[in-house]
Amino acid sequence: MRADRPRIRLVATAALPADLRALVAGTDDVDVAVVAPARGTATLASPALAAALGDADALVPLLTERVDAAVLDAAPRLRVVANYAVGHDNVDVAAATARGVCVANTPDVLTEATADLAFALLLAAARRLGEGERLVRAGAWTGWAPDQLLGADVFGRTLGLVGLGRIGAAVGRRARGFAMPILYAAPRPSPHAAELGATRVELDELFARADVISLHCPLTPSTRGLVDARRLARVRPGAILVNTARGALIDEPALAAALAAGRLGGAGLDVFAAEPAIDPALIASDRAVLAPHIGSATTRARTRMVELCASAVRSVLAGEAPPNLVNPEVWPHRRFPGAPLLPAAQPAPEASR
Numbered sequence: 037m038r039a040d041r042p043r044i045r046l047v048a049t050a051a052l053p054a055d056l057r058a059l060v061a062g063t064d065d066v067d068v069a070v071v072a073p074a075r076g077t078a079t080l081a082s083p084a085l086a087a088a089l090g091d092a093d094a095l096v097p098l099l100t101e102r103v104d105a106a107v108l109d110a111a112p113r114l115r116v117v118a119n120y121a122v123g124h125d126n127v128d129v130a131a132a133t134a135r136g137v138c139v140a141n142t143p144d145v146l147t148e149a150t151a152d153l154a155f156a157l158l159l160a161a162a163r164r165l166g167e168g169e170r171l172v173r174a175g176a177w178t179g180w181a182p183d184q185l186l187g188a189d190v191f192g193r194t195l196g197l198v199g200l201g202r203i204g205a206a207v208g209r210r211a212r213g214f215a216m217p218i219l220y221a222a223p224r225p226s227p228h229a230a231e232l233g234a235t236r237v238e239l240d241e242l243f244a245r246a247d248v249i250s251l252h253c254p255l256t257p258s259t260r261g262l263v264d265a266r267r268l269a270r271v272r273p274g275a276i277l278v279n280t281a282r283g284a285l286i287d288e289p290a291l292a293a294a295l296a297a298g299r300l301g302g303a304g305l306d307v308f309a310a311e312p313a314i315d316p317a318l319i320a321s322d323r324a325v326l327a328p329h330i331g332s333a334t335t336r337a338r339t340r341m342v343e344l345c346a347s348a349v350r351s352v353l354a355g356e357a358p359p360n361l362v363n364p365e366v367w368p369h370r371r372f373p374g375a376p377l378l379p380a381a382q383p384a385p386e387a388s389r
Contacts, residue, residue, distance in 0.1 A: 043067050044353060044377050045113075047088045048096040052120065052342045053335070056096065059346030060353070061378060073101060086110040093377060094349040096120055097127070100311060105131040115371050116352040118345035119362075122146060123282065125255045129363050136371040139362040140348035144202065145340035146332035151206030153331045154250055154280045157304025161276045162248070163187040164302065166325045188247070188274055188301050190214055196246025198262070199253030199281070200226035200234060207250055208232040219246055222253075243270045248278065255282035265290040274301035280331045283308035292317035295324060306331050354378040 044066045048056060057066045071088045089095065089111035097103050099121030108114065108131055116138040119127055124141050132139050160166060164187045171177045171185075195211045197204045200220040205228035208218050218234040220226060221242045229236060239262075243249065249271070253259050263277065263286040271277075277300060279286060288309055294300045296317070306327040308314050318324050332338060344360060351358040355376035357367050 044094075045069070045092045046094045046096065046349065047071055047085070047092045049073060049085075049098055049101055050120075052096070052345075053338050054342035054346075056342065056346055056349075059343060060094075060350045089114065093353060094118065096345050096349070099123055099126050101126060103127040103132070108132060108135050108137060113371075115377075116140060116349055118348045120341055120345055123254060124362050125282070127362075133363045133366045133369075136366060136369055138348075138352050138358075138366055138370055140345070140352075140358050140360045141362055142341040142344040143360055145344055146337040147202045147206050149334045149337040150203050150280050150331040151210060153306060153327070153333075154203070154207050154252075154278055154304075155210045157278050157280065157306060157325055157327065158248055158250065158276060159190060160325045161278065161302030161304040161323070162190050164323075167322050188276065190216070190248070192216065193247035194219060194245060196220070196242040196249045197234070198222075198239065198242065198249065198251045200228050200232075201252060203280070204228070204250070204252035205232065207252065208234060216248075240267065240270060243267045244272070246275065247272060248276045250278040251281045251285050253281060253285065255284055260284050261287050263287060263291065265293070268294040268299065271300060273299065276300070276302050276304070278304045280306045283311060288315040288318060292321060292324075295321045350378060354380045356380055 046056060046060060046066055046068045048068060048070050050072050051070055057068045060066050069088045071085045073082060091113055092111050093113055093115050095111065095114060095117045097117065097119060099119065103117055103126060105128060114137050117127055117132060118140045120142065122141055122143050124139060127139055129139050164185045168185050191214045193216055195216040195218050197208060197218060197220040200222050211218060218232050219237050219242050220229065220234045221237060221239040225236055265287065268290055291303060292315055295303060302323040304325045307329055311329060314326065318326065332341065348358040348360055353376060
């Protein structure tokens with residue numbers, strides 16, 4: 037350690053399900069400050085956070101929090117932002133790169149958990165499980181009836197995947213057990229397509245042909261509002277829409293209108309455009325299955341996410357580029373390249389699985 041800075045300062049914006057300090061250094065040389073923004077806010081520009089960031093070496097934010105130029109400017113010593121998420125649209129990566137700050141994420145570790153939830157939402161929406169559960173809990177169920185809560189078959193129906201990366205492919209593997217033909221739309225051919233027997237089509241064609249549409253693309257300026265009234269008007273009557281990616285991919289009022297009109301058979305949503313706020317029309321819709329952003333919410337996945345964040349922090353502070361570096365172009369121009377805060381070749385301990 038340098039004599040003038042004997043301790044490492046790491047700021048997290050929430051308590052996480054593993055010990056960051058132990059994972060980063062395994063010693064008492066790391067101070068971890070948990071500075072959480074007000075519940076339901078997306079800004080980190082608060083006096084408390086600015087004070088904590090003033091001498092921070094690393095920041096671990098949540099995906100719901102915006103790390104912009106103002107936040108970065110409040111942290112002149114910051115070397116790394118380890119985003120507790122796979123996506124990183126909440127981080128101004130260009131601003132971080134311009135300031136020599138490394139940005140890392142948590143790829144791979146939540147793939148299977150998120151795919152499990154996507155398929156659970158698919159089944160729940162198709163078979164109207166939300167409606168059935170509410171009926172039973174309300175004491176309104178009067179017994180079996182031939183026409184009660186008739187839903188849609190899933191076995192053998194066509195699945196349309198918008199994006200065929202790791203999570204989309206994992207959903208596709210689950211769909212094979214249901215004998216579902218798979219279409220996908222993506223900017224370029226996917227290496228997973230051959231394994232799944234998936235056919236690449238244009239996005240509008242996918243919306244017109246698929247019985248179930250599941251979103252697995254990143255949020256970018258070109259994908260924001262991708263599911264709009266025009267595309268919803270193309271879907272097959274009774275189609276199911278699932279979203280475990282980003283809420284802003286969907287025009288929520290248009291989705292609510294399509295559900296109300298009976299154009300869609302159902303929707304399974306784990307993410308929303310203005311979380312935790314949800315369009316009242318979606319809340320009122322019996323055909324919408326709504327989950328509170330729990331795609332990665334398994335003990336194993338969330339713990340592995342902490343481990344990956346800690347590993348990235350440890351690598352950067354030891355002068356080593358982490359494999360999950362989002363902006364590799366920053367590495368030759370990173371802050372304090374000749375002054376590592378941790379020794380190299382000392383792997384961080386892993387939390388128990």
